[in-house]
Amino acid sequence: MTTPYVLQGGLVLDPASKQESVMDLRLDGDRIVALGGNLEVKPGDTAIDARGLWICPGFIDLHCHLRDLGQKDKEDIETGTRAAAAGGYTTVVAMANTEPPVDNAATLSVLLNRIADRAHIEVLPVACVTKGMEGAELTNMVELAEMGAVAFSDDGLPISNMAVLRRALEYARLSERVIISHAEDRDLCQGGIIHEGARATAMGLSGIPIAGETVAIAREIEIVRSTNSPYHFTHLSCAQSVELVRRAKADGLPVTADATPHHLTLTVDQIQGWDANYKMKPPLRTQIDQEALIAGLKDGTLDAIATDHAPHTRQDKCRPLEEASVGVIGLETALALTLERLVGAGHLRPLEFIALFTSKAAPVLDLPQPSLQIDSTANIAIVDPALRWTYSTSTGQSRSHNSPFHGRLLTGKNILTFYQGRPVFTDKQALQNRLKEPV
C-alpha cells in the first residue's frame, strides 16, 4: 500500500482533454481522486512541490525490444521496464522477435507470466504475423489476440511476399488487432550497413538505399487499400516515406506511423568513426529526411514517437561495423532528445509534444486513452523540462549500453513515474527539495 500523494502546482498537460493548466492532483490507491487549485494535504499524505514541472499522463512506447525470452544477457522484463519507467513510460509494446519468437500460445503464455511476475509497468506483447517470422504461414492470430497479444508484427524480418501480407491483413480483422510494419524491401537492403551515399562509399560499406524503405511502404499501402485493415508503419526514416503515408491518410486509408528519437536527432553525417552504436535499421538518413519527419509530426502524418529500444550486449556491438548487431537503446533518452529537438527548437508546443507519447499514440493500437481526469488510473510522468543532465549508460537502468547518446548533455528529464498510483521511478536527486514525506 502506498500513501496518497498530492502533486502541488505543476503544469498539468493532458492532451486528451486539451487541458494545460497549473493545478494540484491528488492520487489515492491506483486513481487520480482530485484535481484543482490548492488541494488540502492531509496527515499521511506525501506532498510533492511540482512547481515548474510538467504533470503528464504516463507515456506509451509503441515499439521496444525487451529481449525476454531467451536473450536476457541483453535485457529482460525487469530491467527493460525499469528503464522504461525511468523514461516516463507506463505502457510499452514489446516486439515479438525474441528467442523463440512469440508465434504460438505456449510461448505467449510464458511471456505473459513473466510480465505478470516482473514488470514494473504495463507490458503489451506483440505476437508474430507468421510462424517463426518466416513470412509464410500465419500464426493463430485470434487465439493470440484473445490471450493478450496487442498487435502483430514480424519486426526485424519483414514479410516479403505480398500475398502473405494480404492474407495476414484480411485475417487480422478477425483478431481486431493492428499489424505493425517494419517496412524494408529485403532485396534492396541486402547487405546494407548504413544509409547509401557518400559516407557509406567512403567507409567502403554497402549502402541501404531510400528505395529500400519507400518501395516497401508504397506496396504495403496498396495492400491496405485492397483490404482496408488497420496498419501501422513503425520507425519511418525517409522524407518520401512520410509523403507516402501522408497521401494514404488523405485517401482515407487506415494507416498510422511513428518515428524514433534517433532518426529525429541524428543524421548519417553524425556517425562517429566506426562506432557500432550508430548502426540501426532503418539507418540514420540525411538532414532533409529528418526535417520531413518533423514536418510529419507537426501535420499529423506521424502519430507517435516510438523508441525501437533495441538492447545488445557489448560483445554483440563491439565488432567491426559490418558484423555488429543492429539497433540502439532509447527508453531513457527519448523524452529529452525529442523535447530539445521539437519543443526547444519551436516546432511543437508542450501539449502537442506530450500527445505524441500519449493521446496520439494510444489510438494507433486502440489502447485506452491516457488521461489526467478524476477517476483516471494514476499513470503519470512528471517531467522537469529545464533539468540539465548528462546521460550515461553506466548509470542507466537498461542492462545494455548501446546508445550513441552516452555522455550527451541533455535538457529535460522525467523525474518521477507513477504506475497505478505507485512510484515506479524516482530521481531522488531531482526530487530532493520537492518531496515532503508524511508526518
Place this chain on the structure above:
Amino acid sequence: MPNRSTQSTTEQNTIGNLFEFDHDGLPLFRRRRHLIDTQDLLKEEVDCLMEVAALCKKNHQSEVEPLAVLSGKTIANIFYENSTRTRSSFEMAARRLGASVLNLDTKVSSVAKGETITDTARQLVSMRVDAIVQRHSASGAAAHVATELGDKVQIINAGDGWHAHPTQALLDFFTMTEIRGSLSGARVAIVGDILHSRVARSNMWLLTKYGVDLNVAGPPTLVPAGLESFGVTVHNRLEPAIEGCDFIMVLRLQMERQKQGLIPSVGEYKKLFRLDHARLQLAAPGVRILHPGPVNRGIEITDALVDDESKSLIDAQVANGVAVRMAVLYLLLTGKESVQ
C-alpha cells in the same frame, strides 16, 4: 635541415645512415601509431615516406646485409583473407629491416573457431608482438582493432573489406612518382569495379591530396553512390575517363560479380571496359598502366598490354611494394618509446 628535393636528399641519405635521415614529416610519424588508411595521412608524411622508400629500395636492390633498424621487434601477419603476395611483401619488408616475423595461419588457429579479431589480436599482444599487419574482409576491421587495442600494439592495415588498402596506394604513388616526379597536374584514371575496391578508395584519398586530375570509370552497377564527394570525376564509359591520361589504374574484376547480377556477362564487360592497345591511343603518349594484381589476363586488360614493358608498371609495383612497406614499418616502429 629537411630537404624535400628527392634527388639530392636520397644521395645524402644513403642506406647506412637511415638513422640520421631527417625530414619535415618525421616528427609526424613519431606521433603516429597506426596506418589504417591514406585518408588521414598528411602530405608531409607521404613525402617523408616516399624518401625513406627510395632508400629502402636501394638497400633491397643491393646485395648488402639487411638493415638492423628493427632488430628485436616482432611483427605479426594476420591475414583472414588469403593474399600470398601482400603477405610475402610485408614479410620480406620486415625481414629486410631485421624484424622477426610471425605468420598466423587463420585457418588452423582458434580464429576458425569463432574467436573475435580482437581476441586474436589480444593473444598476440600477450606474446609481446610490436605490430600487427592485418588483412580482413570486413570494412573497418583494422580501425576496430586499433580502437580496442591500439594502446598496446601498432596496427598496419593490409586491407579491410572495401574500405582501405593504404600500402597498395602508397606503392602505386611511389611507382608513379618514379616515372613522373611530381604528380601535380597529372591526369590519372581508375577503371573497373570501383564499388568493391579498397585499392581505388585509398588511391582516391591519396591522389586528390596532390592535385591529380582523377577520373573514375566503371559500369554504373559497380560505381558506388556519392563517389564525386572524393573529388573525382565519375564516368560510366572507359573512353572519356582515359582520354589524355598519364596513368591508368586497372582494377581486377571478380568473376562472382556476374553471378551477383552486377554485370550481365564477362563478355559485355570486356567489350566496354577491357583496356587494350587500341583504347590506349586515347591516353597521353607516355601513358603507363598499373594494376594491383592479381591480373585477370584478357578480362580487364589484354595479355599483350600486361606484357608490354613500355606501358605496364605491374612488375615495378611488386618490386616497389617491398620498399614502400619497409618504409612504412621503419617509420611507424622506430623513434618511439617502447609501447609494452
